[in-house]
Amino acid sequence: MRHSATFQGHTASIYALAPGTRPGHFLSAGGDGRVVEWDLHHPAQGVQRITVDRPVYAVRYHHGTGSLFVGTDTGGLHVFDLEQRREIQLFEVHGLGVFRILQLANGLVACAGGDGSLSLWEEQGRNGLRLHRQIPLSDGKLRDLATSADGSTLAVACGDGCIRVLDTTTFNELSTVEAHSGGCTSLAFHPFKPVLMSGGKDGSIGAWHTAQHFDAVHRFKAHSGSVYAVGFAPDGMTMFTASRDKTLKAWNAQDLSPTGSLPRPVGSAPRSVNAMLWVDRMLISAGDDRLVHGWVPDR
Numbered sequence: 001m002r003h004s005a006t007f008q009g010h011t012a013s014i015y016a017l018a019p020g021t022r023p024g025h026f027l028s029a030g031g032d033g034r035v036v037e038w039d040l041h042h043p044a045q046g047v048q049r050i051t052v053d054r055p056v057y058a059v060r061y062h063h064g065t066g067s068l069f070v071g072t073d074t075g076g077l078h079v080f081d082l083e084q085r086r087e088i089q090l091f092e093v094h095g096l097g098v099f100r101i102l103q104l105a106n107g108l109v110a111c112a113g114g115d116g117s118l119s120l121w122e123e124q125g126r127n128g129l130r131l132h133r134q135i136p137l138s139d140g141k142l143r144d145l146a147t148s149a150d151g152s153t154l155a156v157a158c159g160d161g162c163i164r165v166l167d168t169t170t171f172n173e174l175s176t177v178e179a180h181s182g183g184c185t186s187l188a189f190h191p192f193k194p195v196l197m198s199g200g201k202d203g204s205i206g207a208w209h210t211a212q213h214f215d216a217v218h219r220f221k222a223h224s225g226s227v228y229a230v231g232f233a234p235d236g237m238t239m240f241t242a243s244r245d246k247t248l249k250a251w252n253a254q255d256l257s258p259t260g261s262l263p264r265p266v267g268s269a270p271r272s273v274n275a276m277l278w279v280d281r282m283l284i285s286a287g288d289d290r291l292v293h294g295w296v297p298d299r
Contacts, residue, residue, distance in 0.1 A: 001250060001283060003265045005043045005294035009036055014286035016059045017277035021066075021082065026279045028292050029056035035070060038292065040282055050080050050087075060101040060109070065125055069109065071098025077111060077119075079128040089128040093119050099143050104168055105151025108132060112142035118156060120171070135171060137164050146187040146196070148210065155196055157184040163198055165214060175214045179206050186230045188239075190253070199227025199241060207256065218256055223247065229276040233283070240283060242273035248285050265293055 012031030020026045020037050029035045033053055036046045050068065058071035061082075070078040075094035080087050096114025103109050109121040109129060116138040121129040140159020147154050153174065156164045163177040163184055180200025188197045194211040203224055207217040225244030232239050232253060239251040248262040262285075264270060271288035278284070283295040 001262050001295040002298050003263065003293060004282070004296045005040070006265060006267075007038045007043045007046060007292035007294070008290075009046045009048075010034065010290045010292075012055070012290060013272075013274065013288040014290065014292060015055070015057050015274050017275040017284055017286055017292070018059045018061060019277070019279065021061055021063070024280060026277060026284055027059050027061060028286055029059045029070070030286075030290075031055040035059055035068065040279055040294065043294070049082060050085070052076075052078055057097050057099050058101045058111070060103060062103060062109075062123065065123060067123075067126075067128065069101050069129075071101055071111060073097045075114060077101075077121075077129075081126060088126075091129070091131070093117075093131065093134060096141060099141065100145045102145045102147065102154075104147060104154065106168055108168075110145055110154065112145050112156065114141040116140060116142060116159065118142060118145075118166075118171075133171065138162065140183055143183070143185045144187045146189050148189050149191060153210075155187050155189070157187045157198065159183040161200070163187065163196070163208070163214070177206075177208055177214045179208075180204060183226075185226050185228060186241075188231045191232055191234065191236045193236065197230050197232075197239065199230045199243075201226045203227060203243065203245070205230065205241065205251075205256070220256065222249065222251075225272070228272070228274050231276050231278065234278055234281075240276060242276050242285060242287070244272045246270040246272060248273050248276070262295060265291075268293070 014030035054072035068080040077091040079089040094113030100112040120132040138158035144157035165175040182201035186199035198206040205222040208214040223243035229242040273287040
C-alpha cells in the first residue's frame with residue numbers, strides 16, 4: 001500500500017471513522033468534538049457536519065432517515081437531523097463512553113458502552129431513536145462490535161478479555177470466547193470465510209472459526225501495544241491492523257503472515273493509530289497525529 005492523501009482539519013486526536021452521507025465520502029470524529037465529512041477526491045474540502053462539547057468516540061450515519069448518531073466519552077448518545085442541522089435527542093444510558101455504534105441487519109442500532117452494557121435502539125424515522133433493550137455483558141468496557149456477513153450474529157469485544165457472540169434475533173449469548181488477557185479491543189469478520197478476527201490490549205491477534213463454536217484457529221503477537229482496529233480489504237486477501245504502538249500493519253489473510261508495516265507519511269509524527277475504514281478502494285486511517293490518511297494498493 002502507498003500513501004495517497006492527507007485529510008487535515010481536526011485539532012485533537014481522531015477516534016472514529018464511518019461511511020459518509022454519499023458514495024466516496026466518509027466521516028471522522030475525535031477529541032475536538034467535531035464530526036467532519038470528507039470527499040475521497042478532494043482531501044482539502046472537509047465539511048464540518050456537527051460539533052458537540054465532548055470528545056467523540058463513535059459516529060454513524062443512517063441513510064434511510066438522514067440521522068447522525070454520535071457517541072461521546074461520557075456515554076452520551078446524540079441524535080442529529082443532518083438536513084435541519086439540529087440535535088433532536090440526547091440519551092445518557094452508558095457511562096465511560098460509547099465506543100462503537102453499529103446498524104444491524106434487523107434495523108436496530110447497537111451501541112457498545114463503557115459501562116459494560118450493550119444498548120439496542122429502534123429507529124423512529126425522523127423522530128430519532130427509542131431504547132429497545134439494554135443488556136449487561138461485562139464488568140469491563142465494550143470496545144467494538146462486528147456482525148457476520150449474513151447479519152445473524154453480533155460479536156462484542158469486552159474489557160474482561162472475552163468475545164461474546166450474540167444471536168441478533170433474540171440476543172441470546174451463543175458463545176463466550178476467552179480471547180485476550182487485559183481486554184479485547186477490536187473485531188472483524190472475514191467477508192467470505194467463517195473466521196472472526198480479534199485484537200487485544202495485549203497486542204495479540206486471534207483468529208476464531210465461526211462454524212466450529214469459535215474455536216481458536218491461530219493466535220499470535222502482532223503489536224507491542226493495544227490493537228485498536230482490525231479489518232480486511234474488500235477482496236478478503238489482506239488483513240490490516242492499527243495499534244497504539246504507532247503502526248499500521250498488513251497481513252496475508254490466507255496464512256496471517258506479515259507483509260509489512262505501512263510507511264509513516266511525510267509530515268506525520270509517530271502517534272497511536274486509532275481507527276481504520278475502507279472507502280471504495282482506499283484504506284483510511286486516523287489517530288493521535290490529528291490527521292486522516294488515505295492509502296491505495298501499489299500499482
